[in-house]
Amino acid sequence: MVDWDERFESGSYPQHPDPAPVLKRYVDGSGDGRALDVATGTGRNAVFLAEHGYAVDALDKSRAGLETTRRNAAERGVAGNLNCIQTDIPSHTFPEGTYDIVTVSFYRAVDRFPDLKAALAPGGLFFVEHHLRTADPVEGGPSGDRYRFAANELLNSCLDLTVLSYEEGIEVRDDGRESAIARIVARNASGRQSYPRIREWQRQESGGGRP
Numbered sequence: 157m158v159d160w161d162e163r164f165e166s167g168s169y170p171q172h173p174d175p176a177p178v179l180k181r182y183v184d185g186s187g188d189g190r191a192l193d194v195a196t197g198t199g200r201n202a203v204f205l206a207e208h209g210y211a212v213d214a215l216d217k218s219r220a221g222l223e224t225t226r227r228n229a230a231e232r233g234v235a236g237n238l239n240c241i242q243t244d245i246p247s248h249t250f251p252e253g254t255y256d257i258v259t260v261s262f263y264r265a266v267d268r269f270p271d272l273k274a275a276l277a278p279g280g281l282f283f284v285e286h287h288l289r290t291a292d293p294v295e296g297g298p299s300g301d302r303y304r305f306a307a308n309e310l311l312n313s314c315l316d317l318t319v320l321s322y323e324e325g326i327e328v329r330d331d332g333r334e335s336a337i338a339r340i341v342a343r344n345a346s347g348r349q350s351y352p353r354i355r356e357w358q359r360q361e362s363g364g365g366r367p
């Protein structure tokens with residue numbers, strides 16, 4: 157069992173991890189709604205969303221992680237946008253139809269997906285990234301397969317939403333270790349809806365110029 161307070165206090169977990177680039181693609185500077193970051197750790201997504209104008213509920217059971225999250229938000233001048241809540245996620249009660257974006261990075265919350273999806277406001281975004289089972293000799297993530305997604309498991313678990321982006325692959329994370337990752341962005345939508353401009357973000361990711 158990982159002692160998360162110890163990991164955060166010792167600095168062995170990144171204190172200022174970046175939000176995922178794919179999240180940056182879908183969140184612009186105009187957010188003024190509500191956001192939920194599940195298992196916020198040191199605030200990777202929560203501080204990013206607060207900086208983009210969202211009123212963020214940041215959940216974690218680790219006192220040390222939440223302290224670092226508050227400190228990171230204060231350093232960026234957005235502490236007022238952040239509500240840190242120390243809680244046990246498996247038994248947490250999520251409000252329904254509330255959040256314009258829900259983020260979960262590197263915490264296996266699949267048992268709570270029905271409640272997290274129900275917590276989305278109409279049109280709200282669901283962003284999840286987590287470790288994946290793989291035959292490759294990766295260093296990052298849980299040692300056993302039990303807490304990793306199987307191939308397409310994350311995708312299949314979100315097919316009741318509109319999937320905007322899904323990827324599985326190997327990447328180097330903030331701590332320098334290679335990890336196998338599954339990552340999804342999906343929207344709580346029914347009927348007609350708006351979509352991101354695909355050519356626009358392809359151009360941004362390739363560093364400019366027309367594809």
Ligand SMILES: C[S@@+](CC[C@H](N)C(=O)[O-])C[C@H]1O[C@@H](n2cnc3c(N)ncnc32)[C@H](O)[C@@H]1O
Pocket residue numbers: 160173194195196197198199200215216217218221243244245246260261262263
């Ligand atoms: C790998 S870290 C991810 C932190 C952050 N989302 C990130 O991507 O940097 C996992 C986080 O889950 C939290 N966590 C683990 N079990 C939890 C539980 N039962 N309830 C709430 N948080 C929990 C830990 O305290 C830790 O902050």
